[in-house]
Amino acid sequence: MLSCKEIGELLSQGLDRKLSFTDRLRVRFHLIICKTCSCYDKQLQFVARSARRLMQPDKDNQGIPPLSDKASTRITDTIKQQLDKAENKKE
Amino acid sequence: MSAVSDPSTWVAQHGDALFRYALMKMRDESQAEDMVQETFLAALKARENFSGNSSEKTWLIGILKHKIIDHFRKHKREQSSDDIESLTEQLDQQFDRTGHWSIPMRTWQEPEQAHEDKEFWKVFSACIAHLPEHLADLFILREIKGLSSEDVCKLLDISTTNNMWVMLSRARMRLRGCLDARWFNRDSNKQNRGER
Numbered sequence: 001m002l003s004c005k006e007i008g009e010l011l012s013q014g015l016d017r018k019l020s021f022t023d024r025l026r027v028r029f030h031l032i033i034c035k036t037c038s039c040y041d042k043q044l045q046f047v048a049r050s051a052r053r054l055m056q057p058d059k060d061n062q063g064i065p066p067l068s069d070k071a072s073t074r075i076t077d078t079i080k081q082q083l084d085k086a087e088n089k090k091e
Numbered sequence: 092m093s094a095v096s097d098p099s100t101w102v103a104q105h106g107d108a109l110f111r112y113a114l115m116k117m118r119d120e121s122q123a124e125d126m127v128q129e130t131f132l133a134a135l136k137a138r139e140n141f142s143g144n145s146s147e148k149t150w151l152i153g154i155l156k157h158k159i160i161d162h163f164r165k166h167k168r169e170q171s172s173d174d175i176e177s178l179t180e181q182l183d184q185q186f187d188r189t190g191h192w193s194i195p196m197r198t199w200q201e202p203e204q205a206h207e208d209k210e211f212w213k214v215f216s217a218c219i220a221h222l223p224e225h226l227a228d229l230f231i232l233r234e235i236k237g238l239s240s241e242d243v244c245k246l247l248d249i250s251t252t253n254n255m256w257v258m259l260s261r262a263r264m265r266l267r268g269c270l271d272a273r274w275f276n277r278d279s280n281k282q283n284r285g286e287r
Contacts, residue, residue: 003190012260016240039196043267046202050215053206055111055234062212067102067110071124076102078128082135083098 002026004037011041015048095138095147101131105148108235109155115219115231116159126162130155149242152232156246185264199275211274218269226262233259 002010007030010023019027031038057063067075096104109130113123133154141150187193205211219227225247232243240252249255 003186004192005186005190008264009257009260012263013256015263016256016259036192036196039198040192040267043196043199043202043271044263046199047263047266047270050206051230051234054212054215055231056236062206062209064111064114064216066107067124067127071110071127072102072106075106075124075128075131076099079098079101079131079135082132 002030004030004034007031007034007037008040008044011037011044015045094143095134095141095150098131098135098138101134101151105151108148108237109151112152112231112235113155113159115216115227117162118216118220122162126155126158129158133158145242145245146237146239148235148237149246152235152238153246156228185268197271197276199271202275205274214274215266215270218266218273221269222262222265226258226265229255229258230262230266 007027010019010027013019014024014027031041054063057065106127109127110123113126114120117123117126130151134151137154141147145153185192185194219230222230228247229243229249232238232246238246240255243249244252244255249258
């Protein structure tokens with residue numbers, strides 16, 4: 001039987017890859033009898049969901065905003081200027 | 092050798108991803124924007140050298156990462172870097188010798204509501220910033236669309252994806268603890284009244 005520590009590791013890995021059939025069974029049985037791990041599982045999933053929303057906010061985003069339009073335009077213009085310069089040098 | 096895409100489309104393609112990574116690291120919007128611009132300009136000069144071994148996004152983020160390290164070096168602001176040993180120790184303290192939890196696990200009341208709260212995101216970002224450097228990097232890069240596990244490992248010099256999973260597990264465990272202490276159970280009196 002796996003310890004809570006080992007189960008905790010598997011719970012996290014389950015968010016990144018598909019666990020083996022045996023590991024999935026081990027986790028499932030453990031969560032039935034262990035309230036602490038099942039609470040940990042929920043909180044871990046919440047942490048992962050939060051990370052996703054932070055980096056990829058939806059429409060009414062509360063995570064990290066995208067590059068502002070102003071900055072996008074400024075940076076694009078700077079890149080274009082540099083490209084033009086390089087073109088002129090060639091000619 | 093494979094060529095990069097048209098540089099005039101870079102901002103539209105990669106601007107947001109680079110900016111979000113930079114903002115998490117710099118914690119200052121205008122500095123993050125400057126870093127993104129510097130990255131694109133450096134990439135413009137170096138685009139002949141793009142090997143195509145990794146995706147364009149990975150290549151750009153690699154440049155950005157170095158720019159940010161240089162910036163901190165120049166400004167002598169040390170980025171927080173706890174050593175890995177002490178981190179492992181801290182994590183082990185959450186379990187007793189037999190691998191059972193030695194800390195209380197308190198339930199979080201309606202966690203989804205936190206996502207609607209601006210303050211929550213500040214706390215969450217601060218928790219990430221308090222992770223050891225390499226774990227914070229990993230945690231952020233992992234969520235950037237278009238970066239595969241292999242890309243992330245390459246960027247952070249992680250030897251195997253297996254190691255990456257173990258590191259991610261540590262990062263999440265710490266973040267869970269941080270959110271518990273700083274958000275969900277920050278007012279432990281309230282918790283006691285409500286729960287038990």
